[in-house]
Amino acid sequence: MIRHPTAPNRRMGILGLASRDPLADGLARRLDDDWHWFRRPAPAGMEPIDAVVVGPGGTWALSNADASGRFTHRNRHWYRWNRSTESWVPWDPEPITRARLAARRLGLYLERAALQDGVRPLLVLPAAMSIEVGRDEPVGIVAERDPDRMAAIVTAEAVLSQQQVDRIVALLDPRQPLPQLAPSTPRG
Numbered sequence: 001m002i003r004h005p006t007a008p009n010r011r012m013g014i015l016g017l018a019s020r021d022p023l024a025d026g027l028a029r030r031l032d033d034d035w036h037w038f039r040r041p042a043p044a045g046m047e048p049i050d051a052v053v054v055g056p057g058g059t060w061a062l063s064n065a066d067a068s069g070r071f072t073h074r075n076r077h078w079y080r081w082n083r084s085t086e087s088w089v090p091w092d093p094e095p096i097t098r099a100r101l102a103a104r105r106l107g108l109y110l111e112r113a114a115l116q117d118g119v120r121p122l123l124v125l126p127a128a129m130s131i132e133v134g135r136d137e138p139v140g141i142v143a144e145r146d147p148d149r150m151a152a153i154v155t156a157e158a159v160l161s162q163q164q165v166d167r168i169v170a171l172l173d174p175r176q177p178l179p180q181l182a183p184s185t186p187r188g
Helices: 022-028 094-112 147-154 162-172
Strands: 002-004 036-039 051-055 058-064 069-074 077-082 087-090 120-124 129-133 142-144
Touching: 022 036, 022 051, 022 147, 036 162, 051 162, 058 094, 094 120, 094 162, 120 147, 142 147
Parallel strands: 002 036, 058 120, 069 129, 120 142
Antiparallel strands: 036 051, 051 058, 069 077, 077 087
8 A cells, every 4th residue: 555645743853654544554564555545535625534545446534433332223323332321322423523514525526626536434433332233224335354354355345447546646645736626616
């Protein structure tokens, strides 16, 4: 996996590798050089995304969850396990909503550049968090903590050609100058 710097940072030293990312290290052992990793990209000034992985299996927006506990999706609603009452109580799925919106923002940016690949959201779970979703309850997001399973998920299906991957990488890599994107309205 090829790692791309996202922004110049004087504190990061000459090589820009002052601190290692365990998730990137785990995925790098499983993904070949057809895959690209971006840490905290913010193309076109949008809110930074925790990480983006691009390769033949598509574009994946990775968002780190910051909650702990057990969560489930039932009857089109989210619940968390309340240990004191030993019951499921309604839950506002803020980490899931944030991950889906990050993927949507990046997807809209790529659409403006005439790339129709749908960006897929992947919620990176901490050890203290578990999410249960029934097979008949699609939620539009993948939630995983294990780099092995993440690598298997992102490589499961080839959806992008090498030219599409190269174009997405050019849009996300801040070191490369970009041609002007099409304006969103006539006469911009």
